Amino acid sequence: MTSLELQTHNSPPPLESAERQFYDGENPHDTAIVEQNLAPADGGVAAWRLLVVAFVFEALLWGFPLSFGVFQNYYSQQPQFANNPFISIVGTVASGISYLGAPLIIPVIKRYSKYQRHMIWFGWPLCILGLLAGSFARTLPTLIFTQGVMYGIGFLIFYYPIISFVNEFWIARRGMAYGILCASSGVSGIVMPFAVEALLAKYGYQTTLRIIAIGLVVLTGPLIPLLKGRLPPSERTAAGKTNxxxxxxxxxxxxxxxxxxxxxxxxxxxxxxxxxxxxxxxxxxxxxxxxxxxxxxxxxxxxxxxxxxxxxxxxxxxxxxxxxxxxxxxxxxxxxxxxxxxxxxxxxxxxxxxxxxxxxxxxxxxxxxxxxxxxxxxxxxxxxxxxxxxxxxxxxxxxxxxxxxxxxxxxxxxxxxxxxxxxxxxxxxxxxxxxxxxxxxxxxxxx
Missing domain, CATH: 1.20.1250.20 (MFS general substrate transporter like domains)
Known part of the structure; x- marks a missing residue:
C-alpha cells in the first residue's frame, strides 16, 4: 500500500543511528548493553520470521479491500442495493482511511512506541468485527460504516505498527524487505478475487463476509504473538519535530x-x-x-x-x-x-x-x-x-x-x-x- 511504497526507496539510516534514535538521552552505558542484546538486523531468524508474518497480514488484510470490485459487482445486482450509485463508497472508504490516516497515525506510533503491540490487538479485532457486522447489513449506509469505516480504521491502527517493526529489523536491506511486502498485494490479487467471487456466487454476501472473517481469524490470529519489534519498549521516545x-x-x-x-x-x-x-x-x-x-x-x-x-x-x-x-x-x-x-x-x-x-x-x-x-x-x-x-x-x-x-x-x-x-x-x-x-x-x- 501507499505509505509502504513511500518508505521502500528511502535511504536506510546507519545501523547505529537507527537504533539510538529510540534511546536518545539515556545513559550511554545502558544503551550499549541494550544494543548488545538486540537480535541481528537485516537477517537472522527473528528478522525473517517477522517479514514472513507481515507478508501474510499484508496479503490477506490489505488484499481484501483491494478486491472490493468483486463485491461491488455483486452488490449492484442485489435488489436492496441495485441502481444505487453510491455502492463504490464502501470500498473507497476502507482503503481511503488507510491513506488519509497515515500522517496522523505515524506520529502517534513514534510518540507511544511501547504501545504498538496494543494497537495491533485493538485494530485487528476491529477489522474482523467490521466484516461480521457487515454480514448483518441490510442497507448501504450500514455497509459503508461496517465494511468501510470500521474495517478501514482497524486496518490503520494495526498495520502501521507492523511496518514500524519491519523498519526495526530491516535497515540496510529495507528496500528488499519492502519489495517483498509489496509483492504480497500481487499474490492476494491473483487469488482473492476468484475466492470472493466463488463464495458470493454460492453463499451470498452475508455468509461470504462471515466466512472471510473466520478465515482471517484462523490464518492471522495465531501469528499475532510473533509480531514483535527488534527494539525493546522504551519509556522515552524521541519526539523530533518534523521539518x-x-x-x-x-x-x-x-x-x-x-x-x-x-x-x-x-x-x-x-x-x-x-x-x-x-x-x-x-x-x-x-x-x-x-x-x-x-x-x-x-x-x-x-x-x-x-x-x-x-x-x-x-x-x-x-x-x-x-x-x-x-x-x-x-x-x-x-x-x-x-x-x-x-x-x-x-x-x-x-x-x-x-x-x-x-x-x-x-x-x-x-x-x-x-x-x-x-x-x-x-x-x-x-x-x-x-x-x-x-x-x-x-x-x-x-x-x-x-x-x-x-x-x-x-x-x-x-x-x-x-x-x-x-x-x-x-x-x-x-x-x-x-x-x-x-x-x-x-x-x-x-x-
Whole structure:
C-alpha cells in the first residue's frame, strides 16, 4: 500500500543511528548493553520470521479491500442495493482511511512506541468485527460504516505498527524487505478475487463476509504473538519535530498537484472493471480474472518504476511515461473494449504504468528536500493526496455513472464519463509536470 511504497526507496539510516534514535538521552552505558542484546538486523531468524508474518497480514488484510470490485459487482445486482450509485463508497472508504490516516497515525506510533503491540490487538479485532457486522447489513449506509469505516480504521491502527517493526529489523536491506511486502498485494490479487467471487456466487454476501472473517481469524490470529519489534519498549521516545520547509518549494507543489490529480482518477478501473465485464456479457469469473491481472501488473509496475528511479533515470521522464501511457490506455483500450481480450490488455497496461507512479513518491520527496524529516513530511502529504482521490472516487462515480448500457458504443455508454474522467486525470497529471519541464524551471538533476 501507499505509505509502504513511500518508505521502500528511502535511504536506510546507519545501523547505529537507527537504533539510538529510540534511546536518545539515556545513559550511554545502558544503551550499549541494550544494543548488545538486540537480535541481528537485516537477517537472522527473528528478522525473517517477522517479514514472513507481515507478508501474510499484508496479503490477506490489505488484499481484501483491494478486491472490493468483486463485491461491488455483486452488490449492484442485489435488489436492496441495485441502481444505487453510491455502492463504490464502501470500498473507497476502507482503503481511503488507510491513506488519509497515515500522517496522523505515524506520529502517534513514534510518540507511544511501547504501545504498538496494543494497537495491533485493538485494530485487528476491529477489522474482523467490521466484516461480521457487515454480514448483518441490510442497507448501504450500514455497509459503508461496517465494511468501510470500521474495517478501514482497524486496518490503520494495526498495520502501521507492523511496518514500524519491519523498519526495526530491516535497515540496510529495507528496500528488499519492502519489495517483498509489496509483492504480497500481487499474490492476494491473483487469488482473492476468484475466492470472493466463488463464495458470493454460492453463499451470498452475508455468509461470504462471515466466512472471510473466520478465515482471517484462523490464518492471522495465531501469528499475532510473533509480531514483535527488534527494539525493546522504551519509556522515552524521541519526539523530533518534523521539518515542513518543503512546503515552500515550488517543486513540491507541482508534484503535489500532479499526485492529487492522478489520484482522483486512478482508482476507477479497479472499482469498475468487474462490473464493466459483466455489462459486455462476460461472466463474473472473467471479471475477477481481469481484476487479478490488474493487481499483478500493478506490482510489476511498482517494482520496475521504483528500480528505474533508483538508477537515476530522469524522474520527470518516468512520471510523464507513467501518466501519459496510463491515460492514453484508458481512453483507447478501456473506452473501446468490447471483449475479454481488450479488457485484459487494458488491465495489464494500466496496472503497470498507472501503479508505477506511486513507486516514485520517495524520489519526488528527495527531489524536494534531502533533509530526512522534510522528506518524510512530503511523503505523508503525497499519501494524503492519494487518499483524497481514493475517497472522492465513490461520490464522483455516483455522478459519472449513467443508467443505460449500449453495447458497441464508447464505454458502453454507462461508463463513458468514468473512462473519460480517468483518462483526463492521468493526462492532467502529466501536464502539470510536463508544463514546468517544458518551461525549463526544473533542476537539472530532474530532467
Amino acid at each position: 515542513w520547509q518543503a512546503l515552500r518549494s515550488p517543486v513540491f507543489w507541482v508534484y503535489c498537484s500532479s499526485n492529487v490529480v492522478q489520484g482522483l482518477g486512478y482508482f476507477f478501473p479497479s472499482l469498475y472493471l468487474p462490473s464493466y465485464a459483466t455489462a459486455i456479457g462476460l461472466t463474473a469469473t472473467q471479471g475477477a480474472l481481469v481484476l487479478a491481472l490488474l493487481s499483478v501488473s500493478q506490482v510489476i509496475g511498482q517494482s520496475s518504476f521504483g528500480y528505474l528511479s533508483d538508477k537515476r533515470v530522469p524522474l520527470n521522464l518516468l512520471i510523464l511515461i507513467s501518466t501519459l501511457v496510463s491515460g492514453l490506455a484508458t481512453l483507447a483500450l478501456w473506452g473501446l473494449a468490447q471483449s475479454l481480450t481488450a479488457l485484459v490488455m487494458f488491465a495489464l497496461v494500466y496496472g503497470f504504468f498507472g501503479a508505477g507512479y506511486v513507486a516514485m513518491w520517495a524520489r519526488m520527496g528527495s527531489a524536494v528536500s534531502e533533509e530526512p524529516t522534510a522528506a518524510l513530511a512530503t511523503f505523508s502529504l503525497f499519501c494524503f493526496g492519494k487518499g483524497v482521490g481514493n475517497v472522492a472516487a465513490g461520490p464522483l462515480s455516483a455522478a459519472l455513472i449513467k443508467k443505460g448500457v449500449v453495447v458497441g458504443s464508447y464505454g458502453i455508454m454507462r461508463y463513458k464519463s468514468v473512462i473519460v474522467f480517468t483518462g483526463s486525470c492521468m493526462l492532467g497529471s502529466a501536464v502539470s509536470v510536463g508544463a514546468w519541464w517544458v518551461k525549463g524551471k526544473w533542476p537539472r538533476n530532474l530532467l
